[in-house]
Amino acid sequence: MRLLALLALTSVALFAAGESLGLEAKAKELNIPAIVMFFIFVGATLGVTYWAASKTKSASDFYTAGGGITGFQNGMAIAGDYMSAASFLGLSGLVYLQGYDGLVYAVGFLVGWPVILFLMAEKLRNLGKFTFADIAAYRLAQKEIRTLAAFGSISVVALYLIAQMVGSGKLIQVLFGLPYEWAVVLVGVMMIIYVTFGGMLATTWVQIIKAVLLLSGVTFMAFMILQNFGFSFEALAQKAVDTHAWGQDIMAPSDKGKIKDPVSAVSLGLALMLGTAGLPHVLMRFFTVGNAKEARKSVVYATGFIGYFYLVIAVIGLGAVVYLTPEHAPEFFVDGKLFGGGNMAAIHLSKVVGGDIFLGFISAVAFATILAVVSGLTLAGASAISHDIYGQVICDGKADEKKEMKVSKISVIVIGVVGVILGILFEKQNIAFMVGLAFAIAASANFPILFLSIYWSKLTTRGAFIGGFMGLITAVLLVILGPVVWVGVLHNAEPIFPYAYPALFSVTVAFIGIWFFSITDNSERAKSEIEAFEAQKVRSETGFGADGAVSH
Amino acid sequence: MDKTLVKKIQANPNYIELVSKRSGFAVKLALFVLAIFYSYILVIAFNKELLGVKLDEASVMTWAFPVAAAIIIVSFITTLIYVKRANGEFEDLTNAIKEDVKDDL
Numbered sequence: 001m002r003l004l005a006l007l008a009l010t011s012v013a014l015f016a017a018g019e020s021l022g023l024e025a026k027a028k029e030l031n032i033p034a035i036v037m038f039f040i041f042v043g044a045t046l047g048v049t050y051w052a053a054s055k056t057k058s059a060s061d062f063y064t065a066g067g068g069i070t071g072f073q074n075g076m077a078i079a080g081d082y083m084s085a086a087s088f089l090g091l092s093g094l095v096y097l098q099g100y101d102g103l104v105y106a107v108g109f110l111v112g113w114p115v116i117l118f119l120m121a122e123k124l125r126n127l128g129k130f131t132f133a134d135i136a137a138y139r140l141a142q143k144e145i146r147t148l149a150a151f152g153s154i155s156v157v158a159l160y161l162i163a164q165m166v167g168s169g170k171l172i173q174v175l176f177g178l179p180y181e182w183a184v185v186l187v188g189v190m191m192i193i194y195v196t197f198g199g200m201l202a203t204t205w206v207q208i209i210k211a212v213l214l215l216s217g218v219t220f221m222a223f224m225i226l227q228n229f230g231f232s233f234e235a236l237a238q239k240a241v242d243t244h245a246w247g248q249d250i251m252a253p254s255d256k257g258k259i260k261d262p263v264s265a266v267s268l269g270l271a272l273m274l275g276t277a278g279l280p281h282v283l284m285r286f287f288t289v290g291n292a293k294e295a296r297k298s299v300v301y302a303t304g305f306i307g308y309f310y311l312v313i314a315v316i317g318l319g320a321v322v323y324l325t326p327e328h329a330p331e332f333f334v335d336g337k338l339f340g341g342g343n344m345a346a347i348h349l350s351k352v353v354g355g356d357i358f359l360g361f362i363s364a365v366a367f368a369t370i371l372a373v374v375s376g377l378t379l380a381g382a383s384a385i386s387h388d389i390y391g392q393v394i395c396d397g398k399a400d401e402k403k404e405m406k407v408s409k410i411s412v413i414v415i416g417v418v419g420v421i422l423g424i425l426f427e428k429q430n431i432a433f434m435v436g437l438a439f440a441i442a443a444s445a446n447f448p449i450l451f452l453s454i455y456w457s458k459l460t461t462r463g464a465f466i467g468g469f470m471g472l473i474t475a476v477l478l479v480i481l482g483p484v485v486w487v488g489v490l491h492n493a494e495p496i497f498p499y500a501y502p503a504l505f506s507v508t509v510a511f512i513g514i515w516f517f518s519i520t521d522n523s524e525r526a527k528s529e530i531e532a533f534e535a536q537k538v539r540s541e542t543g544f545g546a547d548g549a550v551s552h
Numbered sequence: 553m554d555k556t557l558v559k560k561i562q563a564n565p566n567y568i569e570l571v572s573k574r575s576g577f578a579v580k581l582a583l584f585v586l587a588i589f590y591s592y593i594l595v596i597a598f599n600k601e602l603l604g605v606k607l608d609e610a611s612v613m614t615w616a617f618p619v620a621a622a623i624i625i626v627s628f629i630t631t632l633i634y635v636k637r638a639n640g641e642f643e644d645l646t647n648a649i650k651e652d653v654k655d656d657l
Contacts, residue, residue, distance in 0.1 A: 100603075103620045104596060111589045114627045118578040118585075118634060234613050241612040252604030252616040253596045262597035269593035273586075293643060296635045303631045307624040314617070535558045541571055542561065542646055544657060 037360025075301025095317020099250020108272025275439025463518025471510025
């Protein structure tokens with residue numbers, strides 16, 4: 001692990017050296033103090049990973065290490081997962097570019113949490129399994145449900161991965177002056193190294209530490225910004241309105257942004273709210289604590305931290321509007337455009353308020369966050385392929401462990417390569433927006449199955465399988481045919497599907513599909529699945545029968 | 553869990569109380585949060601200008617910001633309310649049921 005860390009760091013240095021060899025002469029000089037800080041913090045995070053990994057020996061150790069994690073720690077870890085590059089870089093960038101629209105995302109991302117707590121968290125926990133697929137397959141047929149869950153997870157992971165790749169690629173580009181494509185390839189390589197050899201062992205601890213660092217960092221930024229305005233948010237807003245090209249329009253949802261029409265607004269709202277309950281790597285966190293009490297507490301802590309974070313992001317976004325102008329800070333602009341794009345607003349701003357050292361700190365925290373989130377996502381995707389599809393579906397659950405591990409490692413590399421390619425294709429997209437799309441897919445493919453398997457006794461395997469795929473395919477197709485991919489990536493003139501947000505349509509398709517194909521299912525299997533609901537309900541309410549896994 | 557145990561638990565008065573109280577409470581809180589959030593989204597969808605109304609003509613500050621902050625804060629407070637009750641009352645009821653059926657578990 002230490003060797004790998006070294007290897008990874010040298011590869012960064014090598015790439016950085018490429019710059020001085022004249023491979024990229026893009027108006028940026030190497031910022032030595034920032035880079036030193038960057039290496040210190042990334043190195044420290046890798047050190048923590050190494051330390052924590054050495055304390056947890058086996059794979060099962062990792063999952064049940066949950067017993068030792070308190071509600072507070074788990075809340076921090078959830079917050080760490082959630083305050084990814086997309087939230088930090090994407091939301092502040094969105095506020096920088098489009099003003100208030102960024103806050104609509106923030107509110108939507110947050111509101112999912114109370115709803116998960118009230119309606120899903122406890123039941124999921126009481127059903128006492130580890131992954132989304134396990135819960136959905138509690139009384140339904142393994143093969144079908146696992147196939148569906150695997151495809152759903154892979155699609156969500158892919159889109160989420162794009163967002164993180166773009167964020168980290170831009171970050172490396174800005175910090176080291178590398179060409180964007182090189183930066184993304186470098187991130188892809190580091191990610192593959194990190195996952196294939198280090199694994200996910202220490203993510204919880206890394207996330208906790210980063211949550212603390214990031215919260216302190218953004219608090220400092222907001223403090224420094226507000227200080228210049230006599231701690232008056234209103235004075236800051238006044239200055240932002242005077243500076244921004246949109247003027248007063250940045251102070252409210254605007255027709256100029258992506259949330260133009262009623263359909264987009266409702267669709268986005270639906271995706272953000274329901275998507276959280278369908279993100280595989282977030283749902284898993286409910287099983288890492290000792291008991292139901294701690295699980296509930298962790299949601300309160302997570303909601304508190306994330307809510308605070310989003311409020312601070314509003315200040316940072318407006319601060320970026322004020323300080324990052326070609327007149328005020330010409331050093332951050334190349335050809336009249338912000339270097340690295342809107343996603344880098346928070347990074348440049350950190351230099352304005354805290355100098356090179358703070359720039360290095362914030363870049364390192366952001367980069368380490370991305371690396372951990374990306375590794376978690378890649379592992380989730382790889383295990384969906386190796387465990388669910390290869391192990392359970394292709395080999396009928398009889399695959400030998402070595403082969404499964406091999407498939408898993410190959411999957412990591414494939415996902416890494418795909419992530420790099422997609423990351424390059426989607427360079428210009430705002431990353432908060434890309435995460436919005438990942439949420440749309442989670443809301444369409446995973447959420448309906450999960451929700452109905454808990455609450456609707458008449459759900460059958462056939463309904464879940466056909467309806468779930470209808471939702472997933474609709475969501476993916478509408479993303480491809482919509483303005484983002486059809487126009488933005490494939491460069492067609494007009495999108496076939498006019499709206500940027502598919503959730504309103506795809507979630508509806510999923511629910512109707514599941515309902516229709518369940519109630520028309522008269523097979524024997526369907527009957528026994530409906531009968532099994534009673535026992536599942538008692539267990540989901542009390543946790544009895546799951547006690548071995550739940551409260552040890 | 554076999555069928556007789558399922559039936560037994562379902563007939564247990566503590567279980568009936570737990571399920572009805574908890575789902576009633578959870579659904580009410582969820583509807584409360586959903587109602588607030590979707591009102592917000594529907595305003596954005598159909599009447600954006602409403603959020604752009606200024607708090608005070610002399611300033612640039614609009615209702616949009618305090619409303620967003622309020623939704624975030626209310627979401628947090630509802631989770632707090634739920635967890636307070638769930639970790640006290642509901643946890644006690646669950647333990648009471650466990651006590652009642654412990655010989656069959």
